[in-house]
Amino acid sequence: ATVKVVGEAAFYKVGASEIKLPNTVTSIEVNAFRECEALTKMTFPSSLKKIGDKAFAFSGIKSVNIESEIEYGAYVYYACEALTTATTDSTLKALPMGVFACCRNLDKVTLANTLTAIADEAFFCCYNLEAITIPANTLSIGNKSFYCCKALDEITVPGTVKTIGSSAFYNCESAAKITLGSG
Numbered sequence: 001a002t003v004k005v006v007g008e009a010a011f012y013k014v015g016a017s018e019i020k021l022p023n024t025v026t027s028i029e030v031n032a033f034r035e036c037e038a039l040t041k042m043t044f045p046s047s048l049k050k051i052g053d054k055a056f057a058f059s060g061i062k063s064v065n066i067e068s069e070i071e072y073g074a075y076v077y078y079a080c081e082a083l084t085t086a087t088t089d090s091t092l093k094a095l096p097m098g099v100f101a102c103c104r105n106l107d108k109v110t111l112a113n114t115l116t117a118i119a120d121e122a123f124f125c126c127y128n129l130e131a132i133t134i135p136a137n138t139l140s141i142g143n144k145s146f147y148c149c150k151a152l153d154e155i156t157v158p159g160t161v162k163t164i165g166s167s168a169f170y171n172c173e174s175a176a177k178i179t180l181g182s183g
Helices: none
Strands: 018-020 041-043 063-066 085-088 108-110 154-157 177-180
Parallel strands (some): 018 041, 063 085
């Protein structure tokens, strides 16, 4: 038999620093690697189709790439204190809900131009996030998306954005300049 699913909380608080999954795994369930503080490197197999809610919450992951081929649950990387860098692949349309919420040390984010939606609480309480470029194709910024991003010093919202959710930029106390596009 081959492993296809990493079950709920399967590796909760395990001390491994690197995880290699076989190419047969299609799903990582809720809290599967939660509180794996030593976990700094995770390579996803090409077979992976789904990552559940808070699957890597409180882990030691340092860098991530959000891939469009994978269905993400909510708060996948919640409160990953070691996470400093995040990117999205070139075909991603929407950031998942709360994907980087409370990743307090996240300071470098690169979003693909294909992004059309930033979900609720995507960057909630990312205190060290100083700069982010919201892609020109973005149509919506969700509720509390950049809530308490205290180091965000400049906010530029492209003219394509039709909706900015409630408290989207609440308490971005370092923002000295805000530019809203003409759309």
